[in-house]
Amino acid sequence: DGSQKPSNGNMNIDELKTQWQELRLRVDKLEDNNARLAHQLAAGKAVNYKQQLAKTFQRGIVVSCVLPILAPLVVTVLNFPLWIAICYALFGVIMVCGNIWIRNYIMKADYMSLPVLQALENAINLKFRMRRLRILSVTIGSGVILSMLVEIIYKTDTAITTGFVVGLVIGTILGIIKWREQSRLSRQIIEELRNADRPTLSDFD
Secondary structure (H helix, E strand, O other): OOOOOOOHHHHHHHHHHHHHHHHHHHHHHHHHHHHHHHHHHHHHHHHHHHHHHHHHHHHHHHHHHHHHHHHHHHHHOOOOOHHHHHHHHHHHHHHHHHHHHHHHHHHHOOOOOOOHHHHHHHHHHHHHHHHHHHHHHHHHHHHHHHHHHHHHHHHOOHHHHHHHHHHHHHHHHHHHHHHHHHHHHHHHHHHHHHHHOHHHHHHHO
16 A cells, blocks of 8 residues: 555644634634724714713703893893894894704714714714804804994993893803813714724824
8 A cells, every 4th residue: 555644743733724723713703803892882982972962052952042032131121222132033043053953963973883984074074063153153143242242332331231241251151161062072972983993094093
């Protein structure tokens, strides 16, 4: 019989190769599972921040709805011209619409099911929309405040001036606090979405 049986050394090498391949498959599967869990964890955090951000705009809707309701008092109590009261009410209506616009955009995004790049693009677009709304609110609000200030200076009423200044300071402080909170949540959403798939997004930074 001229056939040769494989030596024990060859058998050990083949077994080692097989075991090594099996080990590599297990490691690859473990890495895939870990990556998937990391993605879900980061996306879950982004969703949590998204919900918190949506609540801030929900509160903005409620506060903005108060402005048109208070508009008649601008004429009856402060004795301002009717056109100022109308501008005051319109400012409130515009802010209601703006807050609804942002809130609906936030709630439509499903970060758990969207691809990471698409979710990240959505979050960055959200940041730009928030910035546009902020610029709009500051521009229109400054116009309304300036018109009231001119009227107050013309009336030279100490009580009205004091109340106006106090209200302006409080409103400005609350507005800054709200904007800072919204900016922080927006940044956290973007950061968590970057963490959801960091290796594939390194070039995106």
